[in-house]
Amino acid sequence: MLADVKIPEGYVRVFKRPDSMSDAPYTYCPGCHHGVIGRLVAEAIDELGIRGRTVGIAPVGCAVFLYRFYRCDFIQAAHGRACAVATGLKRANPDLIVFTYQGDGDLAAIGTAETVHAANRGENITAIFVNNAVYGMTGGEMAPTTLPGQRTVTTPEGRDVRTTGYPFKISEMLAQLDGPAYITRQAVYDVRHVQMARKAIRKAFRNQLEGKGFSMVEVVAACPTNLKVSPVHGNKWVTEQALRYFPLGDLKVRDP
Amino acid sequence: MRGNEAIAEAAIRAGCKCYFCYPITPQGELVEYMARHLPRRGGVFLQAESEVAAINMVYGASAAGVRTMTSSSSPGISLKMEGISYLAGSRLPAVIVNVMRGGPGLGNIAPAQGDYFQATKGGGHGDYHLIVLAPSTVQEAAELVMLAFALSDRYRVPAMILADGMLGQMMEPVELPEPVDEGAIPEKPWALTGAEGREPRVVLSFDLDPQGLKEMNLVLQATYREIEAHEVRWEEVDTADAEILLVAYGTMGRIAKTVVRLARAEGIRAGLLRPISLWPFPYEPIRALAERIPVVLTVELSAGQMWEDVRLAVEGRAATPFYGELGGVVPTPKEILSEVKKHAR
Ligand SMILES: Cc1ncc(C[n+]2csc(CCOP(=O)(O)OP(=O)(O)O)c2C)c(N)n1
Ligand code: SF4
Numbered sequence: 001m002l003a004d005v006k007i008p009e010g011y012v013r014v015f016k017r018p019d020s021m022s023d024a025p026y027t028y029c030p031g032c033h034h035g036v037i038g039r040l041v042a043e044a045i046d047e048l049g050i051r052g053r054t055v056g057i058a059p060v061g062c063a064v065f066l067y068r069f070y071r072c073d074f075i076q077a078a079h080g081r082a083c084a085v086a087t088g089l090k091r092a093n094p095d096l097i098v099f100t101y102q103g104d105g106d107l108a109a110i111g112t113a114e115t116v117h118a119a120n121r122g123e124n125i126t127a128i129f130v131n132n133a134v135y136g137m138t139g140g141e142m143a144p145t146t147l148p149g150q151r152t153v154t155t156p157e158g159r160d161v162r163t164t165g166y167p168f169k170i171s172e173m174l175a176q177l178d179g180p181a182y183i184t185r186q187a188v189y190d191v192r193h194v195q196m197a198r199k200a201i202r203k204a205f206r207n208q209l210e211g212k213g214f215s216m217v218e219v220v221a222a223c224p225t226n227l228k229v230s231p232v233h234g235n236k237w238v239t240e241q242a243l244r245y246f247p248l249g250d251l252k253v254r255d256p
Numbered sequence: 257m258r259g260n261e262a263i264a265e266a267a268i269r270a271g272c273k274c275y276f277c278y279p280i281t282p283q284g285e286l287v288e289y290m291a292r293h294l295p296r297r298g299g300v301f302l303q304a305e306s307e308v309a310a311i312n313m314v315y316g317a318s319a320a321g322v323r324t325m326t327s328s329s330s331p332g333i334s335l336k337m338e339g340i341s342y343l344a345g346s347r348l349p350a351v352i353v354n355v356m357r358g359g360p361g362l363g364n365i366a367p368a369q370g371d372y373f374q375a376t377k378g379g380g381h382g383d384y385h386l387i388v389l390a391p392s393t394v395q396e397a398a399e400l401v402m403l404a405f406a407l408s409d410r411y412r413v414p415a416m417i418l419a420d421g422m423l424g425q426m427m428e429p430v431e432l433p434e435p436v437d438e439g440a441i442p443e444k445p446w447a448l449t450g451a452e453g454r455e456p457r458v459v460l461s462f463d464l465d466p467q468g469l470k471e472m473n474l475v476l477q478a479t480y481r482e483i484e485a486h487e488v489r490w491e492e493v494d495t496a497d498a499e500i501l502l503v504a505y506g507t508m509g510r511i512a513k514t515v516v517r518l519a520r521a522e523g524i525r526a527g528l529l530r531p532i533s534l535w536p537f538p539y540e541p542i543r544a545l546a547e548r549i550p551v552v553l554t555v556e557l558s559a560g561q562m563w564e565d566v567r568l569a570v571e572g573r574a575a576t577p578f579y580g581e582l583g584g585v586v587p588t589p590k591e592i593l594s595e596v597k598k599h600a601r
Contacts (some may be wrong), residue, residue, distance in 0.1 A: 008526050052452025055320075067458045074451045075319050075459040081312040084304070088316025088324070089448065091275050096320065096450060114312070133597040204388040 018042035024068040026072055029229020033221035037130055037197070040045030041101065042070060042166055044121035044202040048209060053081045054097040055089055057082045062136040062223075083118035086125045097208055099126040104145040105135040107237040108170045109194045112144075115170070122179035122213035126204045129170065132223040133242060144168035147245055152183025152226070167245050171218045175251035181207050182215035182251040187243065189222070189235040196248075212254065257430045258392045259423040263353055264289035266401035267325050269435040272351070274300040274324040276307070276310040276315040281365045282421035283355035287327070287397040289458050307332040311339030311352075317458045318348040321447025327353035329361060333379075340414060341380030345461030347446075349408035351401065352386070353417045355424040358584030360446045367422035368506055368549045372561035375418050376535040384471055385480050387415040387487065388534040392510040394428035400532070401432045409442065418534060420424055420557070422507040422586065432472060437586035452591050468483075480536075484600025489532035490541055494520065498527030500600040501574075503542065503566050507530045507586070508557055514589040515555075515596060522593075524600045534562070549574060555592055556580045575599070 007013055014180050018025075021042045028034045045051050058066040062080035067074030077085040082100035090098045100107075107115050107129050118125065134152055135141040141154040145167050149158040175183045182204055186197035197219055204215035220232030220242050229237060257265070265285045267275070275290045287303075294301045297303045300317075304310035310326050317324040328336060328506040333354045343350050356371045358364040373379075375388045387407050398418060404415035424439035448457055465470040491509075494516055495501065504512035509530035519526035529545060531538050548554055554563040562576045571574050581587050 053450035054420075055448045055450065064462075067456075067460070071456050072451050073457050075316070075346075075448060077315070078338055079338070081308070081315075084309040084320075085316035086311035087302070087309075088274065088276065088313035088318075089320045090316075091302060091313070092317035092320035092322045092324070093449070113305055117309065125515065169476050186348065 018046045019227065020045040020071050022069055022071050026069065027065050028062060029225040031222065031224040031234050032062070032063040034130060034189050035223065036194060037128065038063070038066065038069055039097070040188070040194070040201050041128060044205045045072065045196060047202060048205055050159055050209070051142065052204070053175060054099070057086055057098070057100040059100070059106040062104050063101055063103065063130070064137070068100055079113055080106050080109070080242070082106065082111065082212040083114040083123070083125070084125060086239045087118055087121070088124050090123060094099050094124070097205065099128060100206070101128045101134065104129070104131045104133065104143045108144045108168050116174065119174045119214045119216065120177045120179040124211055124213050125180045125206055126208050127214070127216040128201065128219040129222050131166070131218050131246065132221040134223050134226045136223045136226055138170060147241055151212050158225065169246070171216070171251050180216065180252055181212040181254040184250045185218040185220065185246060185248050187220045188237055189238045220248070257394060257427065258285050258356065259419065260285035261289045261304065261398050261431050262394045262398040262432070263327070263417065263419070264293070264403050265432060266398040267351065267405070267531050268297055268299065269433055270402045270405040271436050271438050271441055272299065272325045272405065273322040274311040274314070275300050276304050276317070276324070278304050278307045278310050278324050278328065278330045278332060282357060282424050283329050283353065284355065285563070286355070286424070295382050307335035307526050308338065309410065311336040314350045315343055315348060316579050317338055317349045318343065321449060322363065323409070323441070323443045325351040325353065327355065329355045329357050329530070330359050332369060333374065337374070337380035340383060340386070341382055342388035342412045342461050343580050344380070344384035345382060346411040346459050348414070348459065349412055350414045351404045351417065352395070352410060352414060353419065354421040356418065364495060364581050364584050366420055367420035367557060367586060368582070368584050369420060369506060370507065371418065372478050372534065372558060375538070384476060385413070387411070387413055387483060388417065388418050389574070390418045390506040390532060391423060392506050392530065394423065394426060395430050397423060397601045398432055400428050404437070410485055413479060413483065420507050439488050442586070449569045485538040487533060488536045488538050488540070490538040491530040491532060493528040495527035495529065495545055497525050498549050499528070500550045500553060500596060501545050502526060502528045502555055502596070503531070503558070503562070504528065504555045505534060508555055509593065511587070511589055512555055515592045518589055519596050521598070524595055524596060526600070530546045537565045537569070539569040542566060543573070544557070546570040546573040551575045551577065553596065553599055555595070559585065
């Protein structure tokens with residue numbers, strides 16, 4: 001554990017765990033982008049000094065254990081319902097800073113209605129949307145965001161858009177609505193993009209502090225385990241395949 | 257006051273701070289009343305995009321530590337079952353009102369009691385129970401709403417008010433209960449309020465380790481045994497010398513009261529046991545009466561859902577005939593009386 005490493009005399013620790021993260025080891029696979037994104041969320045909570053009033057909502061999916069990784073209050077929601085649970089929490093206690101953290105299966109399939117309507121109501125919450133184009137936890141089935149031609153365990157010949165539709169562009173969809181304050185798509189496959197995603201996540205939380213309304217950061221991510229590639233190839237898959245369908249950038253910014 | 261409005265007003269007086277709904281007949285007046293009154297009295301009213309969303313908003317609001325409610329009617333309650341199972345699994349209090357209508361499927365909007373199984377035997381997945389209270393007058397509806405909030409908080413078990421279209425639409429004079437003193441509502445040491453100055457809290461309904469989940473389930477089961485020991489409620493009418501006992505709840509319980517009177521006028525010594533808590537069910541009181549009353553007639557607006565519990569209670573001590581109506585048809589007292597005559601010797 002990082003905290004246990006002895007620092008030789010004369011040296012200073014410059015890299016440490018964010019205060020709002022616990023010591024619990026991650027349960028993600030090697031090379032999974034969930035790990036990086038989870039840390040960026042913790043850094044945003046630290047920088048804004050909101051740990052003591054934040055409630056996180058863990059999804060169903062590989063991030064289901066999210067509550068173990070943070071030192072703030074947490075609730076685990078039914079598959080897809082995080083934005084509705086967030087609505088209830090925030091309406092009951094508007095002083096709380098409420099964020100959801102959801103995969104594409106969670107947010108863009110079973111929970112599409114809850115997401116779209118929370119966004120359209122302009123709920124003053126922050127949604128982190130990890131789009132890895134696959135259902136990770138259940139073994140790599142097709143997600144609504146699976147790329148055309150992409151092989152998954154339920155599209156063994158590759159996704160055929162004639163029978164299964166096209167990759168769902170949730171961010172583009174939400175950006176059409178009047179409700180949301182901030183909709184952006186980011187990635188974490190290299191340092192530059194990690195820094196950009198970091199800024200976006202901080203902005204999404206700051207919006208909530210300022211009462212601006214619904215903010216969502218989509219992060220195009222890799223699931224090397226279900227892509228059946230190495231972590232390095234996972235990053236390559238993001239740049240060479242996923243970003244063709246999911247171009248990065250801000251899709252909606254109210255009062256930039 | 258109309259039944260639906262009395263339920264709404266009682267909920268506000270019980271300290272309900274957040275109400276989430278999706279419209280459905282025959283509980284529309286409840287929604288409208290909340291929309292008009294709750295925000296003005298410091299609460300949150302929100303019309304959700306679906307019953308699924310509404311119950312999950314209840315889930316969030318309850319986790320935040322406030323008294324919260326949702327209401328619906330049969331098809332909507334089916335949609336809420338996922339969230340209700342989560343509330344039960346996470347030990348979050350909440351009040352759910354079901355103003356039942358005819359079913360299955362879309363059914364109709366007439367009064368029926370076909371959701372008894374769903375309310376008392378689970379409905380959603382997993383081993384859980386709701387506290388289920390069944391009023392038979394508008395006055396009682398108001399009182400049971402207050403009780404439902406109190407019991408739900410005390411045991412951390414969601415509570416359901418099981419009414420029907422007749423009660424929801426009926427107008428009767430009500431003496432409204434006094435508003436609860438909000439300072440007197442016990443603290444919720446599990447509520448999510450932000451971890452400032454304390455250890456973080458989590459609200460969970462799962463444990464991937466079977467042993468851990470078993471422990472969680474054992475806590476639930478111990479709570480259910482405690483509720484069974486302390487919260488069984490029922491009403492008895494003319495049971496002391498009865499030769500035939502009617503068992504009926506809600507709207508049917510009310511009609512059965514008239515039947516008892518009519519029967520007695522004709523010299524038949526009929527009595528009534530009206531379960532008020534459907535879970536926990538009054539097994540013991542029914543069993544005790546069946547020791548000395550030879551006929552226990554269940555009357556219900558269903559194909560015999562509560563009848564199963566009555567027979568479990570009687571366990572062969574008495575004859576257990578059944579009379580039910582289906583699809584929203586409500587029998588007249590006279591029709592039930594002729595049934596009583598058939599069975600009373
Ligand atoms: C109601 C319901 N349906 C299905 C499941 C099974 N399930 C668990 S995780 C999951 C997919 C999650 O995928 P995603 O949200 O993309 O997250 P990832 O695991 O890829 O991070 C599914 C379908 C469930 N838990 N609940
Ligand atoms: S299965 Fe995929 S999404 Fe889940 S932890 Fe592993 S790499 Fe990450």
